Amino acid sequence: GAVVSQHPSWVICKSGTSVKIECRSLDFQATTMFWYRQFPKQSLMLMATSNEGSKATYEQGVEKDKFLINHASLTLSTLTVTSAHPEDSSFYICSARDRVQPQHFGDGTRLSIL
Amino acid sequence: AQRVTQPEKLLSVFKGAPVELKCNYSYSGSPELFWYVQYSRQRLQLLLRHISRESIKGFTADLNKGETSFHLKKPFAQEEDSAMYYCALKGAAGNKLTFGGGTRVLVKP
Numbered sequence: 001g002a003v004v005s006q007h008p009s010w011v012i013c014k015s016g017t018s019v020k021i022e023c024r025s026l027d028f029q030a031t032t033m034f035w036y037r038q039f040p041k042q043s044l045m046l047m048a049t050s051n052e053g054s055k056a057t058y059e060q061g062v063e064k065d066k067f068l069i070n071h072a073s074l075t076l077s078t079l080t081v082t083s084a085h086p087e088d089s090s091f092y093i094c095s096a097r098d099r100v101q102p103q104h105f106g107d108g109t110r111l112s113i114l
Numbered sequence: 115a116q117r118v119t120q121p122e123k124l125l126s127v128f129k130g131a132p133v134e135l136k137c138n139y140s141y142s143g144s145p146e147l148f149w150y151v152q153y154s155r156q157r158l159q160l161l162l163r164h165i166s167r168e169s170i171k172g173f174t175a176d177l178n179k180g181e182t183s184f185h186l187k188k189p190f191a192q193e194e195d196s197a198m199y200y201c202a203l204k205g206a207a208g209n210k211l212t213f214g215g216g217t218r219v220l221v222k223p
Binding site: 004032034042093095097102103104105106107108 | 157200212
């Protein structure tokens with residue numbers, strides 16, 4: 001079945017640093033990748049949709065300068081949280097799909113900003 | 115606008131009992147509905163989708179357009195069904211999924 005790999009699984013860093021999270025589709029070409037944020041005991045909230053080779057589409061209320069998304073190839077998308085602060089601490093999940101399959105999800109990345 | 119509502123945050127049942135997770139949606143067009151499951155310490159996985167009309171792990175779900183519902187059912191719950199379940203909707207025009215708040219199912223021995 002389709003596999004989506006997300007790295008790192010957990011990161012702790014100081015306030016003010018930037019953090020990059022990678023999302024890879026391992027056995028299919030992901031024409032579209034999605035980035036979600038999940039707070040404790042809450043549902044997944046879509047942050048942005050990323051199509052290969054084009055700019056990401058951000059959901060209302062998500063700062064595109066804060067959460068930089070790059071989808072340079074059909075198997076890789078990255079999310080960079082720039083100048084991270086404690087309020088950015090959360091669980092970030094990516095998913096990927098091609099034109100046929102439904103979304104397949106990564107394991108998620110737990111981001112803790114001190 | 116798309117909206118998915120899962121009214122129950124927690125469902126606790128005994129092994130062998132039936133379980134039904136409610137999902138209601140709001141969407142003006144023809145939606146595609148999904149159920150995703152997340153077992154402890156694992157990633158979110160697709161359980162089933164309404165267009166497939168199949169039964170996975172004993173679970174079934176029927177899309178009721180009149181009641182705008184997509185409830186998930188299993189006649190005899192097993193302990194390994196304990197997990198978090200999310201109902202999700204994809205609109206006809208786009209790719210994105212809108213998730214419900216999730217229902218935690220606990221199956222007691």
